Amino acid sequence: MLFFAVVMLIIGLIHFYLWKRLVRDPLRPGPARRVGTVVAVVLCVLVPVTLGGVRAGYVKWLSWPGYLWIAVMFYLLVTLLALEIPRLLALRLWARGPRTTEDDGMGGSRPAGSAIGEAAVSGGTGSLRGGSAPATEGALTGGAAGHGTEPPLSGATTGHGSEPARSDATASHQDDPALSGATTGHGNEPALSGTTTGHGRDSFFVGDSAAGAGDADATAEGTGKGRVVTADGGPASGTDPAPAGREAAGVEGGADASRSPGIDRRLLLARGTAIFAGLTAASVTGYGVKTATGAPQIDRVQLPIAKLPRSMDGTRLAVVSDIHIGPLTGVDHAQRITRVINSVNADLVCVVGDLVDGSVAELGRFAAPLGGIESRHGAFFVTGNHEYYSGAEEWIEEVARLGIRPLRNERVEINGLDLAGVNDLTGEQQGDGPDFARALGDRDTTRPVVLMAHQPVAAKEAAPYKVDLQVSGHTHGGQMVPFNMLVKLQQPVVSGFGKVDGVPVYVTNGAGFWGPPVRVGAPPQVTVIELRMA
Known part of the structure; x- marks a missing residue:
């Protein structure tokens, strides 16, 4: 639990x-x-x-x-x-x-901080930047005074008259709005400004700086929020009382004051x-599915064996493990593996466990093609941990019926070579564990011995019996990189050749898959070991 x-x-x-x-x-x-x-x-x-x-x-x-x-x-x-x-x-x-883009006031966008079309002004008590405002809505400035019905955008400008002024430290009379900061104007036109004073009959905007309103984000550095009043102190009719909802400017020196709809960099x-x-995950998984469900690769290796009889020099062992016939594999899986095994013309075939993931009743028909395995001296089988999850006894009988001989803590002699097999370590939980003494204890030590054991770690118990070579599976080579690094914590050899307490061990990746039908960095394989005289 x-x-x-x-x-x-x-x-x-x-x-x-x-x-x-x-x-x-x-x-x-x-x-x-x-x-x-x-x-x-x-x-x-x-x-x-x-x-x-x-x-x-x-x-x-x-x-x-x-x-x-x-x-x-x-x-x-x-x-x-x-x-x-x-x-x-x-x-x-x-x-x-700042944000990655800003609205340009005409339905488009531009990089943040662009000065084109902005109401970015400075002077007086503060400076404003980073935003934009339509010409009909006026300017937000640091220190300004203005009167009129048209919005001056100004920088250090003085204007008198009925028309707004546009200059830097210049007085002028023009028909167009002026671009400036720190504006003073007297006339008949309204002005939107920070720190504003005015004398006249028309309304004007009063405030030290503009703060964000509406949906846009803006902050201001100043003494207060702007408001629109008439000369007698009352609110102006028909005027916008606050810059709420405008695409207004950010404030220099404050927090990110952009009120534009650009994408925030953190979100991007x-x-x-x-x-x-x-x-990345989808691509790697797709590649892994293609690899796992394809035909196994042939892994060829030559290994020297002491005391190997000359008659057995060059003997080829086809080692296959972890076929994992299951509900995802179908009958084609066993057929592909059988074709690959038969293509190498092996002298011996060693099936080193984890043949199935289910009962004989459920999967027997999917395993049937394994009965077609061909080799010079026969095919042999030892249990893996998954046999004990799937009904080991009935599968041992089924494998024998298919013409593959189970080695249950026993050995056979083949032309001066001993081939031994032990049950998987998991079998101990069901009273059917490995018995190394029975399989190896009373043999003729003048003959070399090859041990079939599902898990590489079994070599630790085989070491006292002077085993010349152990062939194993179980690890799947890690199956899905970087999972192989975790497998190393549990098994002394993950893939290929290694030595465990002096015992030479060769671990094949396995021909199938367990769980996800995915193999990345550990392709399915049938290993062909050619025994050579040392």
């Missing part, structure tokens, strides 16, 4: 992390985020249902979607974790900047990260 609770906790934490990076961070609150949250919850539930229900023989129709999601989930997790450090650096060095970074992780 505790193990189940730990597994569920881990699954939940993984999906919470994926939800945060793929849903919460890149999506604003709204329907899209709600849909993403629902999908994350459903996928979280799918994982334990697949691992438990499908293996128990229920909801078999969930096998493909469930196991594929487990593979995608794994590579999403790996990719996002690998991106965490670059992401943190980008947040610190880049994403704190989150979306880029989510897209990259999604494409």
Whole structure:
């Protein structure tokens, strides 16, 4: 019960992390985020249902979607974790900047900070920047006074008359609005400004600086908010009392004052990260499916064996493991593997465990093509851990019926070579564990011996018996990189040749897959070991 609770906790934490990076961070609150949250919850539930229900023989129709999601989930997790450090650096060095684009006031966009068409002005008590305002709405300035019905945008300008002035430290009379900061004007036209005084019959805008209003984000540095009044102090009719909803400017020296609809850099970074992780996980999983469901590769290796009789020099052993016939494989899987084995013209075939993932009644027809395996001295079989999950006794009988001889803690002598086999270590839980003394204890030590054992770690118990070579499987070569690094914690050899307590061990990747129909960095294989005289 505790193990189940730990597994569920881990699954939940993984999906919470994926939800945060793929849903919460890149999506604003709204329907899209709600849909993403629902999908994350459903996928979280799918994982334990697949691992438990499908293996128990229920909801078999969930096998493909469930196991594929487990593979995608794994590579999403790996990719996002690998991106965490670059992401943190980008947040610190880049994403704190302004928005990526701004509205230009005419339905278009431009880079943030552009001065074209902006009401970016300075003078008096403060300066405003980064935004834009239509010419009909006027200027927001640092220190200004103006009168008139047309909005002067000015910088250090003095104007008197019925027309707004546009100059720097210049008095002028023109028909167009003036671009300036710190404006003083007297006339018949209204002025929008910060720190404004006016004398006349028309309304004017009063305030030290403009603060953000409406949906846009803007902050101001000044003494107060602007307002529009008449000469007698009352509100002006027909005038905009506040710059609410305008696409107004940001404030120099304050926080990010952009009131434009541009994309925030943090949001852009989150979306880029989510897209990259999604494409990477989908691509790697697709490649892995193609590899796992294809024909096994042939892995050829020559190994010297002491005391090997001359008559056995060059003997070829076809070693295959972890075929994992199951509900996802069908009959074609065993047919492909049988064709590859027969293509190498082996002298001996060693099937070193994990043949099936289900009962004989369920999968017997899928295993039938293995009865067509051909070799000079026969085919031999030892149990793996999955046989003990699937009814070991009935499968041992079925394998024998197919013409493959089980070696149950026993050995056979073949032209001066001993071939021994032991039950898998998992069999101990069912009273059918390995017995090395029985398989190796009373043999003629002048002959070399090759031991078939499903798990590489079994070599530790075989070491006292001077085994010349152990052939194993179980690890799948890691099946899905970088999972192979975790396998190394449990098995002394993950793939290929190694030595365990002085025993030479060769581990084949296996010809099938377990769980997700995916293999990345560890292609399925049939290993051909050619024995040579030392």
